[in-house]
Amino acid sequence: MSRNVIRVGDDYDVVIGDDAWDDLPGLVGERAQRVLVVRAPTLPGPAESVRRALAGAGLEVIDAAVPDAEQAKTAEVAAGLWSLMGQHGFTRTDVVVGLGGGATTDLAGFVAATWLRGVPVVQVPTTLLAMVDAAVGGKTGINTAEGKNLVGAFHPPVGVLADLTTLRTLPRADLVAGMAEVVKCGVIVDTTILELVERDPAAALDLDGPVLRELVERAVQVKADVVAQDLRESSLREILNYGHTFGHAIEQVEHYAWRHGEAVAVGMIYVAELALRAGLLGQADVDRHRAVLTSLGLPTTYADGQWDDLLTAMRRDKKTRGSLLRFVALDAIGSPTRLEGPSEQQLRAAYDAVAG
Numbered sequence: 001m002s003r004n005v006i007r008v009g010d011d012y013d014v015v016i017g018d019d020a021w022d023d024l025p026g027l028v029g030e031r032a033q034r035v036l037v038v039r040a041p042t043l044p045g046p047a048e049s050v051r052r053a054l055a056g057a058g059l060e061v062i063d064a065a066v067p068d069a070e071q072a073k074t075a076e077v078a079a080g081l082w083s084l085m086g087q088h089g090f091t092r093t094d095v096v097v098g099l100g101g102g103a104t105t106d107l108a109g110f111v112a113a114t115w116l117r118g119v120p121v122v123q124v125p126t127t128l129l130a131m132v133d134a135a136v137g138g139k140t141g142i143n144t145a146e147g148k149n150l151v152g153a154f155h156p157p158v159g160v161l162a163d164l165t166t167l168r169t170l171p172r173a174d175l176v177a178g179m180a181e182v183v184k185c186g187v188i189v190d191t192t193i194l195e196l197v198e199r200d201p202a203a204a205l206d207l208d209g210p211v212l213r214e215l216v217e218r219a220v221q222v223k224a225d226v227v228a229q230d231l232r233e234s235s236l237r238e239i240l241n242y243g244h245t246f247g248h249a250i251e252q253v254e255h256y257a258w259r260h261g262e263a264v265a266v267g268m269i270y271v272a273e274l275a276l277r278a279g280l281l282g283q284a285d286v287d288r289h290r291a292v293l294t295s296l297g298l299p300t301t302y303a304d305g306q307w308d309d310l311l312t313a314m315r316r317d318k319k320t321r322g323s324l325l326r327f328v329a330l331d332a333i334g335s336p337t338r339l340e341g342p343s344e345q346q347l348r349a350a351y352d353a354v355a356g
C-alpha cells in the first residue's frame with residue numbers, strides 16, 4: 001500500500017493512498033464519540049469501509065445518505081442533517097465525515113461549518129474532482145434558486161483522505177470531468193501538469209499507471225499552496241476560480257445537467273478567448289487550452305443563443321464588485337492576472353468564439 005501526505009499550511013494533512021481506510025480514525029482524532037457520515041447514495045463499498053474503520057475505533061457512526069450530486073446542495077438537505085445531529089446530541093467534539101464527490105463534500109463541510117457554529121469535518125473524496133479540489137481548502141456551500149454556491153462558509157477540514165481505489169467505480173465521464181480542475185492547476189501554476197497531459201492524455205486517465213497519481217498529487221499541491229496563503233480569498237485564492245465565471249453560468253443555465261468540470265472546461269476556453277481580445281494572451285495559448293482539453297475528451301463549446309441568461313448569471317459571480325465584472329485571466333500560461341470590466345463587445349465576442 002503506497003501513500004503520500006501533503007500538508008496544507010500548518011493545518012491538516014491530505015492523505016493520498018490506496019486502501020488507506022485505516023488512516024481514517026487518526027484523521028477523526030481521539031476526542032470524538034460520534035461521527036456523522038454524510039455520503040452520496042451511490043457508494044456502498046466505500047460507505048461500508050468507512051463504517052467499519054470508524055466503528056472499529058469505537059465510534060458511534062450515524063449514517064446519512066443524501067441526494068445525489070447537485071441535488072444534495074440545498075437548504076432543505078442541510079436542514080435535514082441539522083435535525084439528525086440534534087436528535088443524536090451531536091457536540092462540538094463530534095466529527096462530520098463527508099464521503100463522495102464534490103457536491104457531497106461541499107454539503108458536509110457546510111453542515112459542519114454551521115452546526116454549533118462549527119464542528120470538525122474530515123473529507124473523504126471519491127471523485128477525481130473532489131480529491132484534487134473540492135475536498136481540500138475549506139470552501140463549503142450550497143446553492144440557492146438564484147445561483148451556484150451562493151450560501152456557504154470557509155471551514156477547513158481537519159483532514160482529507162483521498163483513497164485512489166475508490167476511483168475504480170467512477171463513471172468515465174466523471175473521471176474526465178475531474179481532469180478539468182487538474183488542467184486548471186496546470187494553466188494557472190504548475191505547467192508540468194500540462195506537459196504530462198500533453199505527452200500522453202490516455203496515461204493521464206489510466207487508473208493503473210503512475211501518471212494519474214502524479215497529476216493528483218501535483219494538483220493537490222497547487223491547491224494546498226494557494227489556500228495556505230489565502231484561505232478567505234482576499235486575493236491570491238481567486239486564481240483557483242479560473243474558468244468558473246462562465247463555467248458556473250453554464251451550470252446554472254443548464255439547471256446542473258452539465259457536470260461542474262465540463263462547464264469549467266468551456267469556461268477556461270471562454271476566458272482565454274476573452275484574454276485574447278483584451279490583448280493579454282496570444283492565439284497559440286488559446287489553441288493550447290483547446291488542444292489539451294479536447295485530448296482528454298472535455299467539451300470546449302457551448303450552445304449559441306443563451307447570452308442574456310449567461311450574462312445575468314455571471315453578474316452574480318463572487319468576484320463581481322458592484323457592477324464590475326471581474327475574471328481571473330492569464331497573461332501567459334502559468335501566469336494568472338485579473339481582467340476587470342471587459343467591454344460588452346469583448347464579452348460577446350468571446351461567447352461567439354465558444355458558441356458551437
Ligand SMILES: NC(=O)c1ccc[n+]([C@@H]2O[C@H](COP(=O)([O-])OP(=O)(O)OC[C@H]3O[C@@H](n4cnc5c(N)ncnc54)[C@H](O)[C@@H]3O)[C@@H](O)[C@H]2O)c1
Nearest residue numbers: 040042069101102103126127129133134139166169170260
Ligand atoms: N469546495 C470547493 O472548493 C469545490 C471545488 C471544486 C468543485 N466543487 C463542487 O464540487 C461539485 C462537483 O463535484 P464532482 O464532480 O465530484 O461531482 P458530484 O459530487 O456530483 O459526483 C459526481 C457523480 O459521481 C458519483 N460518485 C462519486 N464517487 C463515486 C465513485 N467512487 N464511484 C461511482 N460513483 C461515484 C456521485 O454520486 C455523482 O453521481 C460541484 O458542486 C462543485 O461546485 C467545490
Ligand SMILES: O=C(O)C(=O)C[C@@H](O)[C@H](O)[C@H](O)COP(=O)(O)O
Nearest residue numbers: 133137139148149237240241244318
Ligand atoms: O477553492 C477555490 O477557491 C475555488 O474557486 C475552486 C473551484 O474549483 C470551486 O469550484 C469552488 O467551489 C468555486 O467557488 P465559488 O467561490 O466560485 O463558488
Ligand SMILES: [Zn+2]
Nearest residue numbers: 181244260264
Ligand atoms: Zn471548480
